[in-house]
Amino acid sequence: xxxxxxxxxxxxxxxxxxxxxxxxxxxxxxxxxxxxxxxxxxxxxxxxxxxxxxxxxxxxxxxxxxxxxxxxxxxxxxxxxxxxxxxxxxxxxxxxxxxxxxxxxxxxxxxxxxxxxxxxxxxxxxxxxxxxxxxxx
Amino acid sequence: xxxxxxxxxxxxxxxxxxxxxxxxxxxxxxxxxxxxxxxxxxxxxxxxxxxxxxxxxxxxxxxxxxxxxxxxxxxxxxxxxxxxxxxxxxxxxxxxxxxxxxxxxxxxxxxxxxxxxxxxxxxxxxxxxxxxxxxxxxxxxxxxxxxxxxxxxxxxxxxxxxxxxxxxxxxxxxxxxxxxxxxxxxxxxxxxxxxxxxxxxxxxxxxxxxxxxxxxxxxxxxxxxxxxxxxxxxxxxxxxxxxxxxxxxxxxxxxxxxxxxxxxxxxxxxxxxxxxxxxxxxxxxxxxxxxxxxxxxxxxxxxxxxxxxxxxxxxxxxxxxxxxxxxxxxxxxxxxxxxxxxxxxxxxx
Numbered sequence: 001x002x003x004x005x006x007x008x009x010x011x012x013x014x015x016x017x018x019x020x021x022x023x024x025x026x027x028x029x030x031x032x033x034x035x036x037x038x039x040x041x042x043x044x045x046x047x048x049x050x051x052x053x054x055x056x057x058x059x060x061x062x063x064x065x066x067x068x069x070x071x072x073x074x075x076x077x078x079x080x081x082x083x084x085x086x087x088x089x090x091x092x093x094x095x096x097x098x099x100x101x102x103x104x105x106x107x108x109x110x111x112x113x114x115x116x117x118x119x120x121x122x123x124x125x126x127x128x129x130x131x132x133x134x135x136x137x
Numbered sequence: 138x139x140x141x142x143x144x145x146x147x148x149x150x151x152x153x154x155x156x157x158x159x160x161x162x163x164x165x166x167x168x169x170x171x172x173x174x175x176x177x178x179x180x181x182x183x184x185x186x187x188x189x190x191x192x193x194x195x196x197x198x199x200x201x202x203x204x205x206x207x208x209x210x211x212x213x214x215x216x217x218x219x220x221x222x223x224x225x226x227x228x229x230x231x232x233x234x235x236x237x238x239x240x241x242x243x244x245x246x247x248x249x250x251x252x253x254x255x256x257x258x259x260x261x262x263x264x265x266x267x268x269x270x271x272x273x274x275x276x277x278x279x280x281x282x283x284x285x286x287x288x289x290x291x292x293x294x295x296x297x298x299x300x301x302x303x304x305x306x307x308x309x310x311x312x313x314x315x316x317x318x319x320x321x322x323x324x325x326x327x328x329x330x331x332x333x334x335x336x337x338x339x340x341x342x343x344x345x346x347x348x349x350x351x352x353x354x355x356x357x358x359x360x361x362x363x364x365x366x367x368x369x370x371x372x373x374x375x376x377x378x379x380x381x382x383x384x385x386x387x388x389x390x391x392x393x394x395x396x397x398x399x400x401x402x403x404x405x406x407x408x409x410x411x412x413x414x415x416x417x418x419x420x421x422x423x424x425x426x427x428x429x430x431x432x433x434x435x436x437x438x439x440x441x442x443x444x445x446x447x448x449x450x451x452x453x454x455x456x457x458x459x460x461x462x463x464x465x466x467x468x469x470x471x472x473x474x475x476x477x478x479x480x481x482x483x484x485x486x
Binding site (some may be wrong): 012016017074075096097099112113114115116121125127130135 | 152157181184185186187188190191194195198223234235237247459463467469478
């Protein structure tokens with residue numbers, strides 16, 4: 001079995017449903033989930049609760065990838081953006097379903113479910129979130 | 138009669154389109170003649186990161202957004218497709234996890250050419266009626282395959298629709314359903330083959346027309362109805378001509394079928410075809426509207442549904458997800474080179 005399979009399987013809640021967590025002490029939300037709150041430290045221990053982000057946010061900054069890594073070579077050129085989710089966390093993600101010339105700072109985006117990688121033609125397929133312009137906000 | 142039927146629905150159509158004339162020009166064929174002959178102007182194309190699982194998830198999430206049910210109340214997921222991403226590993230598990238319906242539910246992937254999605258609707262209806270589950274989720278979706286240069290290349294497209302079936306807050310009651318099935322080898326794909334084969338003109342009279350008309354007549358007999366009693370009719374749409382022709386043969390007018398006739402704009406979404414048509418009808422349906430649907434799957438069989446829209450549709454938040462016509466019009470054209478890349482025609486290992 002490819003070692004990617006177990007790692008991917010552990011991350012399914014995050015990759016499929018943006019499940020991060022919230023500090024029970026200061027209420028800050030984190031994605032990906034953290035073991036403890038970096039602000040409350042010891043006070044947050046055993047108080048980190050799962051928290052699902054709604055999947056909508058705003059582009060903070062972006063770049064266009066012209067030379068992509070393996071698995072993304074066929075998708076160039078494509079935008080990668082840092083998105084501030086409505087709940088606060090900032091996430092890096094690919095923007096799809098959009099002409100890359102039209103991506104701009106402040107643009108509203110939402111998650112869409114896509115294939116992210118696969119272990120060749122015979123291996124497992126890894127799914128997860130990408131972002132697209134908001135269709136219904 | 139107890140209401141059992143559609144509680145919510147959602148659909149998904151990929152954004153990319155390729156025009157019939159652009160495919161024809163690659164193979165030295167007359168694009169306008171093919172467009173006229175098939176009744177298909179352009180077809181949807183999945184992007185490189187889309188497949189039946191991603192389309193199913195998007196359609197299912199749209200259905201849940203509209204009705205706000207707790208996904209944990211979904212007791213079964215059946216996904217009909219002939220392009221499941223894995224030969225062995227269910228698409229339904231991916232969808233179940235992505236909509237938050239796991240782990241206490243039944244899941245199975247269906248395959249019956251283009252009618253596996255409606256078979257899923259029948260299974261969910263039966264499970265709800267039997268009291269085994271509270272809600273069932275039936276999906277028909279495909280990223281259909283066509284060999285380069287084959288006639289199917291002009292129609293095989295991508296898309297899907299999802300339907301939540303239940304007894305509570307039913308927006309469209311399923312009054313009657315029936316099926317008509319025979320062993321008819323009109324279209325098939327052998328195990329481990331990438332592209333399907335078909336019987337050319339044999340796919341018409343003894344296959345599509347025989348099964349659709351037989352199922353439709355059986356359904357009207359069962360329901361005690363006549364074509365004029367329906368506001369909308371939807372037939373499986375492998376091209377733009379067959380559904381128009383079969384509607385005429387059965388006594389339905391073009392006005393009754395036009396809202397659910399999506400194939401001229403996006404091609405044949407196979408397991409999604411008749412169900413995307415139903416989603417388009419539900420986008421505009423009003424209480425009291427009666428809907429007639431007959432699917433068709435090669436091999437061969439048809440499922441028929443007699444449906445009545447209820448007042449509850451006014452409470453469904455249809456605006457929470459894009460309509461079928463919004464997605465039909467939200468498009469980006471690609472050329473044959475990109476089409477070849479996105480549909481893996483340039484396969485090598």
